[in-house]
Amino acid sequence: MPTLPRSALLIAPLIGFTVLTYLVPFLGILRWSVTLPEPGLGQYQTALSDPLVLSVFLRTLRICAVVTLTAVSAAYMITLLWVRGSPAQRLAVELCILIPFWISVLTRAFGWLALLSNKGILNTWMQSLGILSEPLTMVRNEFGVVVGMVHFLIPFAAFPLASAMRAVDERALLAARGMGAGRARVFGQIFVPMTASGILGAALVVFVFALGFFVTPAILGGGRSVMAAELIYLRIFQSPDWGLGAAVSVILMLAVGAMLALLMRRVRPGRPQ
Numbered sequence: 001m002p003t004l005p006r007s008a009l010l011i012a013p014l015i016g017f018t019v020l021t022y023l024v025p026f027l028g029i030l031r032w033s034v035t036l037p038e039p040g041l042g043q044y045q046t047a048l049s050d051p052l053v054l055s056v057f058l059r060t061l062r063i064c065a066v067v068t069l070t071a072v073s074a075a076y077m078i079t080l081l082w083v084r085g086s087p088a089q090r091l092a093v094e095l096c097i098l099i100p101f102w103i104s105v106l107t108r109a110f111g112w113l114a115l116l117s118n119k120g121i122l123n124t125w126m127q128s129l130g131i132l133s134e135p136l137t138m139v140r141n142e143f144g145v146v147v148g149m150v151h152f153l154i155p156f157a158a159f160p161l162a163s164a165m166r167a168v169d170e171r172a173l174l175a176a177r178g179m180g181a182g183r184a185r186v187f188g189q190i191f192v193p194m195t196a197s198g199i200l201g202a203a204l205v206v207f208v209f210a211l212g213f214f215v216t217p218a219i220l221g222g223g224r225s226v227m228a229a230e231l232i233y234l235r236i237f238q239s240p241d242w243g244l245g246a247a248v249s250v251i252l253m254l255a256v257g258a259m260l261a262l263l264m265r266r267v268r269p270g271r272p273q
Contacts, residue, residue, distance in 0.1 A: 047244060056226055056227065056228055063146060063227060065207075067149045070150045071153045072202045078154065079165060083165040105215050108152060109148055109219040112147060120139075123138075139220050140221065140225075141225060145217045145221045157203075164198025164201070173186055176190050204259055204260075214233065
């Protein structure tokens with residue numbers, strides 16, 4: 001009788017845990033989406049045709065795209081200092097990347113609310129200096145949501161970017177400089193293309209995280225910038241429409257799965273493409 005390899009025995013508990021905690025609940029949500037309030041695919045038809053649900057999907061995609069572009073762009077500059085800066089710069093950037101992981105997303109969201117609200121620190125300071133006569137509305141809208149999400153996701157974008165930057169062959173950069181290329185040209189035409197895999201990986205990681213954001217949009221959006229995760233919460237916990245909430249959950253899960261499949265197919269950590 002053939003015996004299982006030792007590696008399979010070691011990974012079996014992880015597979016069992018994943019099935020128990022992820023696959024089983026997902027199958028339950030899938031069952032709700034095709035059985036509540038009556039059997040069929042009516043909830044999916046509603047999710048893909050209802051103007052309210054479609055507006056939430058479009059808003060979610062728009063915010064996620066803006067957050068991804070902003071977070072990856074900021075993370076690229078930060079990671080550049082982390083990988084290629086002086087020892088003091090590397091230490092400072094590393095602390096700035098790692099310390100946010102010690103602070104909960106809820107605490108950070110309320111911190112931004114205290115900073116950006118109409119009577120918050122930033123508006124009060126600018127009004128006291130005479131810069132503003134009326135407070136700027138920076139929360140309870142998409143701007144506040146984007147700011148909070150970008151702040152949370154920049155550290156997650158930094159790691160795949162750092163992996164790609166550390167894999168860049170210095171000889172290619174030196175050869176370009178030796179042939180007369182300036183720093184800007186070396187950076188734009190040599191360094192950035194060689195870190196393309198890290199940029200793609202960071203963009204996909206940030207976009208996947210952003211699709212499922214709930215706490216930050218709920219607090220900083222104030223119910224005026226509802227995203228898909230908040231819509232699911234509202235449909236399941238605040239209205240008796242579990243079937244539609246489950247259908248939206250399945251659609252969101254499939255979108256995340258497609259993103260992860262693209263990540264696994266296209267990105268090779270540490271290997272420029």
